[in-house]
Amino acid sequence: DAGITQSPRHKVTETGTPVTLRCHQTENHRYMYWYRQDPGHGLRLIHYSYGVKDTDKGEVSDGYSVSRSKTEDFLLTLESATSSQTSVYFCAIAGARETQYFGPGTRLLVL
Amino acid sequence: SQQGEEDPQALSIQEGENATMNCSYKTSINNLQWYRQNSGRGLVHLILIRSNEREKHSGRLRVTLDTSKKSSSLLITASRAADTASYFCAAGTDYKLSFGAGTTVTVRA
Numbered sequence: 001d002a003g004i005t006q007s008p009r010h011k012v013t014e015t016g017t018p019v020t021l022r023c024h025q026t027e028n029h030r031y032m033y034w035y036r037q038d039p040g041h042g043l044r045l046i047h048y049s050y051g052v053k054d055t056d057k058g059e060v061s062d063g064y065s066v067s068r069s070k071t072e073d074f075l076l077t078l079e080s081a082t083s084s085q086t087s088v089y090f091c092a093i094a095g096a097r098e099t100q101y102f103g104p105g106t107r108l109l110v111l
Numbered sequence: 112s113q114q115g116e117e118d119p120q121a122l123s124i125q126e127g128e129n130a131t132m133n134c135s136y137k138t139s140i141n142n143l144q145w146y147r148q149n150s151g152r153g154l155v156h157l158i159l160i161r162s163n164e165r166e167k168h169s170g171r172l173r174v175t176l177d178t179s180k181k182s183s184s185l186l187i188t189a190s191r192a193a194d195t196a197s198y199f200c201a202a203g204t205d206y207k208l209s210f211g212a213g214t215t216v217t218v219r220a
Contacts, residue, residue: 031206042115042199042210043154050206058207090153098142098203102153 003027004103006091012109019078021106023091025071029101031094032074034058034066036087037105043090049074081110115200115211123217130187132214134200135180142203143176143183147196148213154199157185190218 003026013019023032031050035043035058045058047066055066063085065077078085091103118133134143142161146154160167160176160183167174173186187194195218201208 033207035210040212042212045207045209048207059209092154094206097159098206099144099156099159100154100201100208101156102146104153105151 004091004093004101006089006103006106008106009104010107012111013081014111015082016080019081019108019110021076021078021089021091021108023074023076023103025074025093027093027095027101028071029093029095030071031100032068033092033094033100034064034074034076035090035092036060036085037090038087046076046089078108081108083110086110115202115209117198117200117211117214119214120212121215121217123219124190125219126190126192128190130190130194130216130218132185132198132216134183134185134211136183136200136202136209137181138202138204140178140202140204143174144201144203144208145172145174145183145185146199146201146210148199149196157198159203187216190216192218192220194218 005024007022033048034046044060049055049068067075089106092100094100144159145157148154171188176183197213199213201210
């Protein structure tokens with residue numbers, strides 16, 4: 001596996017609470033991504049980053065924010081978690097060759 | 112909206128047979144990628160084909176790309192039980208990928 005870790009791997013939280021997921025890479029890749037995976041939808045892009053402090057929205061960005069203060073870390077924050085944000089979240093990284101390498105995923109349950 | 116759409120949604124084959132799955136996309140792309148996902152795991156990159164390429168091989172994998180029809184196919188030859196997984200195509204543009212919902216392949220021993 002590429003050097004990508006996600007934390008936490010599992011989280012249960014309550015509606016209305018903020019949640020932060022962390023993605024950490026050791027590959028020094030420029031691009032980092034956050035996706036969510038839900039049954040019947042495949043993976044959908046939430047936000048991505050093309051450099052330190054350079055981020056942009058993806059397909060399903062409402063209710064999510066991101067930050068990238070260092071090359072190796074990309075944080076995803078659910079500002080006020082809702083049950084519709086129950087999902088599996090994947091982080092990915094990519095270098096110049098455009099192939100993406102995925103982390104192991106974080107299972108989030110919002111009650 | 113998602114670009115890639117796979118067909119069929121599910122495929123069940125006997126070990127040793129070939130598995131073919133198709134992908135269609137909607138707009139211009141830089142590349143088309145295929146990924147595999149084993150149950151409960153992250154996605155693993157299989158192969159990338161650029162928009163100016165028509166066919167590419169990697170081991171038992173063969174990918175074709177027809178940009179005039181906005182379609183791609185993935186062929187897995189001589190399938191093995193370990194090929195049981197979900198397969199996703201992803202349309203690549205400007206370092207972003209748009210994934211389809213995937214094809215679930217079951218290889219029976």
